[in-house]
Amino acid sequence: MPTLLVTRESAAGETRVAVTPDTVRRYQSRGFAVKVEQGAGERSGFSDQAYAAAGAELVPPGLDSAWNEARVLPVVQAPPLKRLALLPEGALVVGLLNPHGNRALVDALNRSRLSAVAMELLPRISRAQSADALSSQANVAGYKAVLLAAAALDRYMPMLMTAAGTVQPARVVVLGAGVAGLQAVATARRLGAVVYVSDIRPAVKEQVESLGARFIEPPTQEEKPSESGGYARQASEAFLAAQRQQLADQLAQADIAICTAQVPGRQAPRLISDDMLEGMRPGSVVVDLAVAQGGNCAGSEPNTTVARHGVQVIGANDLPCTVPHHASALYARNVATLLESALKEGELVLDLEDQLIGDSLLVQDGSCRRDDIVPPNPPS
Structure with a gap:
């Protein structure tokens, strides 16, 4: 025994x-x-x-x-x-x-x-799903990331109609439609936010829309990045640069950005630059789940909240440990x-x-x- x-x-x-x-x-x-x-x-x-x-x-x-x-x-x-x-x-x-x-x-x-x-x-195959620890922990992280953002935000998440007037719903942009990203979408939608999702894989559009979010179509180029073995594959720098340009307009209108884009064994892609942060509304919030791999957002620091250009940037590694x-x-x-x-x-x-x-x-x-x-x- x-x-x-x-x-x-x-x-x-x-x-x-x-x-x-x-x-x-x-x-x-x-x-x-x-x-x-x-x-x-x-x-x-x-x-x-x-x-x-x-x-x-x-x-x-x-x-x-x-x-x-x-x-x-x-x-x-x-x-x-x-x-x-x-x-x-x-x-x-x-x-x-x-x-x-x-x-x-x-x-x-x-x-x-x-x-x-x-x-x-663990391989990303059907038989491995019940043993997939990365997915189970990413689910927790995506859920908690939205709660952190909602607590730090200077406005409501849902639309409210009151005697004093109507409050418009918060606008959330989720970067990455993996397990953490999709759970962030679901949680933000349950809180009443309007959600947009950016991902380099066009194939995730159906999943995103099934949760009630709107998919931001990736930039057009000859070879689109997709997946390798069930994991996101590293995109070219040219593709990421085009994506960042596309994101700038979305982030300028966002109240919350949830960053979840990671590639196993590599530095996380830098998706939000300092210039893009400067273009965001003062009082808005960025939660960077990829901070331990270098971060999707400029200036994010592990387990720390920093203010940049009036935006709160939350370096949220180890979120499963908070649940x-x-x-x-x-x-x-x-x-x-x-x-x-x-x-x-x-x-x-x-x-x-x-x-x-x-x-x-x-x-x-x-x-x-x-x-x-x-x-x-x-x-x-």
């Missing part, structure tokens, strides 16, 4: 947990013994008593012997690298490991002959679904023929499998 260890997350500001009491029961039904560090779920609203009632064994935080026995370590973010050395050879680490170019993590996994699945590398209970519940189900696909007759089997495992397996038994994600060290 493999032992699964649930640890307290150590990354600064991380409030989520990788396993909830509900998923403890799922793991036990599939043959896992579950140990939970005391306080692991406290910041996301899951008490030690709830874990114990679900059948988990509570252990003191950081207990070396618990790490020594763990065959599976589900995490939200990668644990301190020195702790990985406590895991037994062949143990599996699963989480949002920030794998792109993360040489230090891969080296630590290799030294201890561990395996690791990075949830960011930790539901973010954890969704993430824990994603991880459980993936691990269940690797459990064969009570044993954990990393079947490379299974696309879910084969594509997302970053390291196997101390050997990096994704040189395209983490290039090898140059020879000395």
